[in-house]
Amino acid sequence: MDVTPLQSINFTQSNIYIYIYIYIYIYIYIYIYIYIYIYIYLFFFADTIRLKGKIKLALKKRYGTILEGVTQSKSALNKVYTETYMVTCDSATVNKEHEVWQAETAHLQDTSEASVIKCQDIFKHDEEEPIRCVVTKGVAGIGKTVAVQKFILDWADGKENQHLDLLILLSLRDLNLFKHRQYIKLYDDHKILFIIDGLDEIHLPLEFQKNIPISDVLESATLDVILTNLITGHLLPNAFLWITSRPVAANLIPPESRDRVTEIRGFNDSQKDEYFTRKISDPLMASRIISGLKSTRSLYIMCHVPLFCWIAATVFQDILGKVGPKSRSLPTTLTELYIHYLVNQIIVSFKKYGSTHEDGKENTLKQNKDVIFKLGQLAYQNLLIQNVHFTEQDLKDCGISVMDAAKCPGLCTEVVQLEHGLYPKKLYCFIHLSVQEFFAALYAFHEFENRRIDSVKALIKKKNGSTPIDLLYFLKGALDSALDSKNGHLDLFTRFLIGISHDSSRDLLQGLLGETPSSSEHNKKLIGYIKVLKRKSLSPERCINLIHCLLELKDRTILQNDNQVSSSDTPLTPFQCSLLAFMFMSEKPEEFDFRNKQTSEEGFYRLAPALPSCTTALLNCCHMTPLLCATVASVLRSPNSCITVLDLGHNNLGDGGVKRLCDGLWNANCKVKTLNLSHNNVGEQGVKELCKVLIGHTSKLLTLDLSCNDLGDLGLESLAFALHERCTLQNVSSVLVIALRSDPFQMKELDLSYNPLGDIELDFPFQLKLNTANGFLVLAEGDRKVTCQRKDQQYPITQDRFDKCNQVLCKEGLDKRHYLEVECLHNVHIGMAYKGIERKGTGDSVTLGCNANSWTLYASKYKGHAQHKEILHRLQLPRIKARVPYRVGVFLDWPAGTLSFYMVNQLGTLTHLYTFHTTFTEPLYLGFGLNSPTATIHLL
Structure with missing residues (x-):
């Protein structure tokens, strides 16, 4: 078994x-x-x-609370913390401009190669290689140190970055005190993060190329050698590094040692409002402060800097909290704001040290006059050498005793921030660079007012003769010194200096400045001088600073003349473009209208920062180049971009321009829903690039206008395929029908009118109306041709006839979309007119284009222009050969309110000449004017 x-x-x-x-x-x-x-x-x-x-x-005990400004009261960081706007960048390119300018324009910078990132995520990565070294740059007061504090607190609370075993914060201000000592500590293989806060404050050479590489943690070395080897990874290669710095010092670190570069750009508009709501416990008060700041746009823009938010909140809360006889008006200039801040801090000092204070603002300033100007001397002398940190010896050199300053009403400890380090030696600085520049301006104005010219001789131009130097000459010298600065370090100082000279500011400074006559006459002359300076070739920052100087003088005429700038026929200068950009950034209108304007590429670059805040950008007929399309694309890629309607019609961008534009259209940040690319010489390659956008999942396009382009059969096939990938291509017409019937995307409207799709059926055969023709005009070929003759034809007198002007109108009234071409010989006017145009006599009321009832294009051998009423736009026409006919295309889009003219070459290619934009109110009649004998027009 x-x-x-x-x-x-x-x-x-x-x-x-x-x-x-x-x-x-x-x-x-x-x-x-x-x-x-x-x-x-x-x-x-x-x-x-x-x-x-x-x-x-x-x-948690050390970083769980925060001191805002220089007050002694602490607040829980998690309660008051407002996240700032941080982006990743491809490089740490140094911006040499003044830090306040960088702060004002940070939110408008190109973010095409940047992405928003949270502070806690800077060491997170998708690649196999970990991120070892992160460099974070940002201007003073933008929130770098607070971001570091929040990062440490979240780690200590067990919320973020728990893969790190130890965080070590190294303040370079503290390390400066040990730059010649040789020491190093031993760290094992734990995951350690070294946070180097304030690279710009280092007083070491950081010679990465010269310093000897070291890898032994037991080897003794100087601090400079240790830092360079720690950053390059020779020392403690497994350690992580986070380095913060002002932009000017960001390039000290070799590019190969940086795994990620981020930039803190301060608060955006919603974060500003969040800050004031968090800081001010009373919602009504917070709302009033926000409204008050928004009413003075230049102040609200400055609130991108968190510390400036604190200053503004302090001043506005103090002013709005007072009623009755002690109430004061809100500041309308930056200078007035800082004067209020100065007074506020003095009063806080009195309360802090237990002193009584009942004497009013004027006596308060008088009592503290000595220490204010000593601080001003410290600020001014160090501003000239671009120094922002001071030792106790620096204070003593200006007559400021640390002990005596602490016993006085507290101005020093309230305005100058004591930088507490780990070691006995102390450094001082003003709480923000702008505060230092304000005190420097106070000192300079006071010294000049008291005729101590030697103290401010750096600002005064050399003068021949014995003529006394007056206030105007002094301010002119300061302006010229600011314009000569390579990095603009005197811009804000000059702005404060000019603001202090205004009578309203001097009224606020009674008790501090002496009794002087009104400066209104000097200010008027200074305003004239500033308006002359704008003609110079200046950088955008210098241009805008001149505008700010005018605003400090409360002169807004340059802004009120904006309409004259925008309606000018001559190309806009770079300064005018800076002015327009400033206007748009200040007022934030929904529509940016640059139609029919001309400027240089430099001018357009200056306009670009104003584009993101607008929902509609009208850029047609403004001589856009393919290169400038890249600038527009960078705006569309920006997370800040609000553009939903983009009109680039009549610009002759070509396929190259469209390709550059598509780099922005396919980006997920692009919000464009309506795009006009009509009359742009777009061909098959340009259509292919557009098709990539239409196929992409990020496209939000709903309306696309490609009228009057040479798309070609292949271009149309590509477009049809993009709209409906599965359709069977049979012919051009059926392709479009199938595509539009089966559109799987969200395209609501596609305008392909007036493209050469094969046989084009014209609207109808236009005919000239004999009863309107002047007696020297002869009609022929079925009233489709007119020639100017020397002999009067003795036509019957009619009400509709032009009796003195050599003009004629067509029979048909037009109120839809029409395109036709005319063949011309010699000098002619081609235009449109309402039926009510004057017919008798001569003058502007009769001549085509010279009145409100007509629009015209004039073409001759040597020149041309487009005209409506008194506005005449001179044009660069292709050279017209004598006795050789040439063709002109006319496109009327009556519903859209546009009338466009083109030069048509022998191959049928259209070159855009000009487009009128208006609102038509009645049918239009095609009309012609022939000014020379044998001049001829033939309707094709």
């Missing part, structure tokens, strides 16, 4: 006990092994765990 393996086993009772003993032995062995392992782990690592816990508790 067969026996199975299972049956062959003899399960005796003794065997069962053996197996049980084996199982128990194995269980006990594993238990003992685990126990020993845990014991060893706790024996060797318990100290590390306890130390890590102690470190986190210490960090």
Whole structure:
């Protein structure tokens, strides 16, 4: 009988006990092994765990609260913290402009190669290689140190970045005190993050190329050598680094040592409002402060800097909180705001030190006059050498005793921030660079007012003769010095200086400045001088600073003349473009209308920062180039871009321009829904680029106008395929029908009118109306041709006839979309007119284009122009050969309110000449004027 393996086993009772003993032995062995392992782990690592816990508790205690400004009251960081706008960048390109300018324009910078990132995520990555070194740049007061504090607090609370075992914050201001000492500490293979806060404050050479590489943590070295080797990764290669810096010092670190570069750009508009709502407990007060700041746009823009938000909130809350005789008007200039801030801080100082203060603002300033101007001297002398940090010796050199300053009403400790470090030596700085420049301006104005010219001679131009230097000459010198600065470090100082000279500011400074006559006459002359300076070739920052200087003088005429700038026929200068950009950035209108304007590429670059805040950008007929399309594309890629309607018609962009534009259209940040590319010489390649956008999942286009372009059959096939990938291509017409019927995307309207799709059916055969023709005009070929003759044809007198002007109208009234071409010989006027145009006599009311009832294009051998009423636009026409006919295309889009003219070459290619934009109110009649004998027009 067969026996199975299972049956062959003899399960005796003794065997069962053996197996049980084996199982128990194995269980006990594993238990003992685990126990020993845990014991060893706790024996060797318990100290590390306890130390890590102690470190986190210490960090939470140190960084859990924040001092805003220089007040002594602390607030919980998590309660008041408002996240700033941080982006990743491809490089740490140095911006040499003044930091306040960088702060004002940070939110408008091109973010095409940037993406928004949270502070807690800077070490997160998608690549296989980890991110070891992160560089974060930002101007003073923008929130770098607070971001570091929030990062540390979130780690200590166990919320973020728990893969890190230890965080070590190195303040370079503290390390400066040890730059010649040789030391290093030993760190093991734990995941350590070194945070180097304030690279711009280092007083070490950081010679990456010259310093000797070291990798042994036990090797003694100077601080400069240690830092360079730590950054390059020779020392502690497994450690992480986070370095913060002002932009000017961001390039100290070699590019190969930076794995990620981020930039803090301060608050956007919603974050500003959030800050004031968090800081001000009273919602009504917070709302009033926000409204007050928004009413003065230049102040609201400055609130991108968090510390400036604190200054503005402090001043506005103080003013709005007072009623009755003590109430004051809100500041309308930057200078007035800082004067209020100065007074506020003096009063806070009195309260802080227990002094009584009942004497009013004027006596308050008078009592603190000495220390204010000593601080001003400190600020001014160091501003000239571009120094922002001071030692106790620097204070003593200006007559400021640290002990005496602490005993006085507290102005020093309120305005100058003591930088507490880890070591006995102390450094001082003003709480923000703008505060230093304000005090410097106060000092300079005071010194000049008291005729101590030597103190401010750096600002005064050399003058021949013995003519006394007056206030106007002094301010002119300061302006010229600011314009000569390569990085604009005197821009804001000059703005404050000019603002202080205004009578309203001097009224606020009574008790501090002496009694002087009104400066209104000097200010008027200074305004004239500034308006002359705008003609110079200046950078955008210098141009805008001149505008700010005018606003500090409360002169808004340059802004009120904006309509004259925008309606000018001559090309806009770079300064005018800076002015328009400033206007748009200040007022934030929904529509940016640059139709029929001309400027240089430099001018358009200056306009570009104003585009993102507009929902409609009208850029047709403005001589856009393919290169400038890249600038428009960068605006569309910006997360700040609000553009939903983009009109680029009549610009002759070609396929190259469309390709550059599509780089922005396909980006996820692009919000464009309506795009006009009519009359742009778009061909097959341009259509292919557009098709990539239409196929992409990020496209939001709903309306696309491609009228009057040479798309070609292949271009149309590509477009149809983009709209309906599965359709069967049979012919051009059926392709479009299938595509539009089966559009799987969200395209609501596609305008392909007036493209050469094969046989084009013209609207109808136009005919000239004989009863309107002047007697020197002869009609022929079925009233489709007119020639100017020397002999009067003695036509019957009619009410409709032009009796003095050599003009004629067509029979048909037009109120739809029409396109026709005319063949011309010699000098002619081609235009449209309402039926009510004057017919008798001569003058503007009769001549085509010279009145409100008509629009015309004039073409001759040497020149041309487009005209409506008194506005005449001179044109650069292709050279017209004598006695050789040339063709002109006329496109009327009556519903859209456009009338366009084109030069048509022998191949049928259209070159855009000009487009009128208006609102038509009645049907139009095609009309012609022939000014020279044998001049001819033939309707094709």
